[in-house]
Amino acid sequence: MINTDITSGGVNSYASEEDLASFAELRGIELPEKLSPLLIKAMDYLEGLDWAGAKAEPRQPLAWPRVNVILDGHDLPSDEIPRPVITAQCMLAVEAMDGDLLSSVREAAVKTERVEGAVTMTYAVAEGEVFTPSYPAVMAILGGLAGGRGYAINSFAERA
Template sequence: MLVTDPTSPDFNSYASADDLSKYAEGRDLELPEKTEPLLIKAMDYLTGLNWQGQRTKDDQPLAWPRSNVVFDGRLYPKDKIPRELVTAQCMLAIEAKEGDLLASNREAAIKRERIEGAIDTTYAIADGESFKPSYPAVDSMLREFTTSTFEANAIARRA
């Protein structure tokens, strides 16, 4: 069961089944009868992102709401969940219809392709390696709320 109330100890989803239904309807997309598993798969992906700021409460079950988040040059309200996050969860839920979001990406860059009576294709990923999932539209939507995994500390001193 989805719980979208951030004050509940069982809070487990930013988007409701109704949010997903409205998102799909507005884009003329088909949904299966059971949509809650799709939203949970989407949450699995969102849980792994590096968010700006800190959880508002230490014991809250999900990453949002957060404090010390700067959005559009201003501090984002620490008691709100961004609508972009709800939309991103719905976008990911639609992607989850095809399977597990974290299992693999469905494509790899072509490293080499040759046609001489038959096609010989080499992908940029080696056999036995796995793909890193990539959802550019979601990443773009959440860009201002996330941080990169690369951080550097530096001290500059004038001589």
């Protein structure tokens, strides 16, 4: 059962089933009958992020609400969940329809490119490396609220 009451010791979600249903309906996404498991999987992912500020209460069960958080130059209230966090949970819940967001074993995709008469290249995660799922759209929605799970460098190469 989903509990979004942040004053409760049993709170386990930022987004309600109604929030998720509304999010999906606006985007034309068809949801399964059971929404609770999707929201909980999304929470598992969110709880692992490096959030701005500090917990409002040291013993609260979830990362939010938080104190000392500034968004767009304004202090966020320490007794509510920011809308981008709720939206991010809904986005992740939709992603969770395809499986776990944090499974312990994930295989990297292998991509092969071949140019006739030239070179064949195959790409995959190198031995010993772990495939870490990332959700750039979620991180974009969260902006300065969360620091993520690492870093990325974007670049491109162009042949002259």
